[in-house]
Amino acid sequence: MSTGTGAASAPAPATHYPPSALSDRPDRPEPPTDSGSPDPAERAATGKSSMFSSLRVRNYRLFFLGQVVSNTGTWMQRIAQDWLVLSLTGSSTAVGVTTALQFLPMLLFGLYGGVLVDRLPKRPTLLVTQSAMGATGLVLAFLTLSGHVHVWHVYVAAFAVGLATVLDNPARQSFVSEMVGPRQLQNAVSLNSANFQSARLVGPAVAGVLITGVGTGWAFLFNGLSFLAPIAGLLLMRARELQVVERAPRGKGQLREGLRYVAGHPELIWPIVLVGFIGTFGFNFPVWLSAYADDVFHAGAGAYSLFNTLMALGSLTGALLAARRGTARLRVLIGAAALFGALETVAAGAPSLWLFALLMVPIGIFGLTVNVTANTTVQMGTDPAMRGRVMALFMMVFMGGTPLGAPLVGWITDAYGARMGFAAGGVISLAAAATIGLVLARAGGLRLSVGWSHGHPEVRFVPRERQEELATAA
Numbered sequence: 152m153s154t155g156t157g158a159a160s161a162p163a164p165a166t167h168y169p170p171s172a173l174s175d176r177p178d179r180p181e182p183p184t185d186s187g188s189p190d191p192a193e194r195a196a197t198g199k200s201s202m203f204s205s206l207r208v209r210n211y212r213l214f215f216l217g218q219v220v221s222n223t224g225t226w227m228q229r230i231a232q233d234w235l236v237l238s239l240t241g242s243s244t245a246v247g248v249t250t251a252l253q254f255l256p257m258l259l260f261g262l263y264g265g266v267l268v269d270r271l272p273k274r275p276t277l278l279v280t281q282s283a284m285g286a287t288g289l290v291l292a293f294l295t296l297s298g299h300v301h302v303w304h305v306y307v308a309a310f311a312v313g314l315a316t317v318l319d320n321p322a323r324q325s326f327v328s329e330m331v332g333p334r335q336l337q338n339a340v341s342l343n344s345a346n347f348q349s350a351r352l353v354g355p356a357v358a359g360v361l362i363t364g365v366g367t368g369w370a371f372l373f374n375g376l377s378f379l380a381p382i383a384g385l386l387l388m389r390a391r392e393l394q395v396v397e398r399a400p401r402g403k404g405q406l407r408e409g410l411r412y413v414a415g416h417p418e419l420i421w422p423i424v425l426v427g428f429i430g431t432f433g434f435n436f437p438v439w440l441s442a443y444a445d446d447v448f449h450a451g452a453g454a455y456s457l458f459n460t461l462m463a464l465g466s467l468t469g470a471l472l473a474a475r476r477g478t479a480r481l482r483v484l485i486g487a488a489a490l491f492g493a494l495e496t497v498a499a500g501a502p503s504l505w506l507f508a509l510l511m512v513p514i515g516i517f518g519l520t521v522n523v524t525a526n527t528t529v530q531m532g533t534d535p536a537m538r539g540r541v542m543a544l545f546m547m548v549f550m551g552g553t554p555l556g557a558p559l560v561g562w563i564t565d566a567y568g569a570r571m572g573f574a575a576g577g578v579i580s581l582a583a584a585a586t587i588g589l590v591l592a593r594a595g596g597l598r599l600s601v602g603w604s605h606g607h608p609e610v611r612f613v614p615r616e617r618q619e620e621l622a623t624a625a
Contacts, residue, residue: 202475205339210388211330215346217384221281222347224377226354227361228288230459231370232305233437234362234452235295239302243442243569247561249309250437256313257320257547258555264317265543266406269536273326274393278385280319285378287311288371295368321543324526328535329394337527341474344523345467352463359456409540418532419541421587422481422525425488427548428583429521431556432576433495436462438561439576442569448504461508465515472516473523481591484528487520488584495577499570522549 206212236249257264268276291308294300331339358370413419436459444455494514501507526545533541556576564572 202338202471203342205331205335205342208331208335208392210392211327211335211339213384213387214326214330214381215342217381218343218346219350220380221377222350223354223357224288224374226350226459226463227358227370228291228374229437230355230358230456231362231367232291232309233441234455235300235367236302236305237441237445239300239305242561243438243446243564244558244561245302246441247435247438247557247559247564249305250435250557251555252306253309253313253316254557256310256317260314260317261321261543261547262406262409262540265321265409265540265547268318268321268325268539268543271322273322273329274385274388274390276318276322277326278382280315280322281378281381281385283315284312284319285375285382287315288375288378290375292368292371292375295366295371300368320546321539324530324542324546325538328530328538332394333531336530338474340527340530341470341523344519345470345474347466347470349463349467352460352467355456355459355463359452362452406540409537409544412534412537413541413544416532418481419529421591422484422528423545423548425484425583425587426521426525426545429488429491429518429580430549432560433492433580434518435557435560435572435576438557438564439569439573442564442572443507447569448507450504454504454508457508458511462511462515462518465512466519467515468512469516469519470523473520473527480524481528484521484524485584485588485591487517487524489581489588491517491521492577492579492581492584495580496574497577499574499577525549 206215232249233246236245237243239245287308291300291304294304327339327343328336357373361367361369361373413423440458440462441455444450444452444458448454491514494510494517498507498510498514501510529541529545530538560572560576563575
């Protein structure tokens with residue numbers, strides 16, 4: 152699709168920091184100054200910053216409220232889907248296959264989805280994808296409530312949702328910047344995660360009640376109907392208040408162009424590599440938590456819902472802290488990833504249900520911190536004209552690794568037990584964080600400094616010259 156060039160000015164190139172941003176320097180460019188009159192989103196951004204500052208923007212507020220309802224339905228369907236598959240098959244591997252099928256399209260077609268998103272207008276694209284996902288939920292509800300559901304129906308539904316996600320995910324990620332502008336992007340990304348995790352608190356709890364009371368079909372029905380809210384929000388938006396972003400014209404070689412762009416920017420590569428390892432091996436919670444609830448603690452759907460709810464509580468806390476923090480730093484990303492992997496390894500050996508459940512809270516905090524920090528780092532370091540392709544690559548690596556990791560983790564869980572499967576994911580995540588942290592530190596000329604500050608231990612990366620000065624002073 153061609154785009155006009157008369158009214159829209161070319162996007163300013165993004166500012167990129169080298170890997171030495173592991174030190175005290177933030178990993179985001181200063182927002183560009185503009186002598187012209189700001190649009191409503193920019194006017195909202197010029198006021199005093201707060202944890203919820205991006206909600207001053209009307210279009211984003213409509214988007215946010217629609218996602219509250221839809222995300223609640225999404226979490227209800229996730230819980231119901233996993234439990235239905237486990238009930239039909241009795242196999243953790245089957246749960247892993249279902250998860251894999253939902254994310255397989257992102258692995259296969261994610262980059263092509265990013266190319267299309269850079270060409271297409273974001274709001275009409277989201278109207279189509281949200282409608283498709285709502286229809287899938289309604290079909291699965293009909294099959295389940297009518298008593299005709301089979302596991303292959305769930306497989307097909309999961310794959311269909313995955314196909315819609317190929318366009319929906321990069322479109323939603325890119326559309327946030329069009330609604331709020333660069334000054335509020337970090338805050339809006341964090342609030343999106345808080346939104347998703349707030350729904351994760353409500354969705355699993357409601358799903359647990361519905362599953363034990365009336366069956367899984369009603370959870371699917373609620374999810375299908377919940378997509379009416381974001382569709383209404385998109386239709387009510389004011390197009391004139393959206394940020395003008397020049398869309399990429401149709402042409403050859405755009406996929407290769409996107410890959411070359413990322414390859415030429417190390418500050419984009421390493422966050423993507425890190426979330427790839429963690430997404431593939433560390434985020435297979437549908438496999439692990441269902442197995443812990445059913446096989447380890449023998450506590451049923453209620454415990455599975457409890458695990459997800461407590462993890463959502465931690466994730467919500469992590470998202471709000473990220474919204475308040477306001478900047479994304481690579482050192483925060485590395486540290487959160489390392490703690491996430493370490494906590495998973497510890498939780499794998501938890502002897503009691505309540506200790507395991509409580510550990511879900513810090514796991515949720517650090518897992519969400521990894522997600523938000525990596526997402527913001529990549530978005531803020533990317534030229535707007537390339538954002539669809541770069542975010543598609545980000546989501547393809549983060550979510551698309553699940554088709555590779557989920558069946559493997561499911562097999563380890565079935566063959567060696569849930570504890571071994573969970574521990575394996577934690578160890579791999581911790582090793583990835585440590586390795587990439589060392590690579591970035593060496594590339595940026597940094598060393599690890601361990602000392603005391605105001606009576607408390609302090610661990611940070613400092614330039615090698617500073618490390619030598621500290622050693623000399625000691």
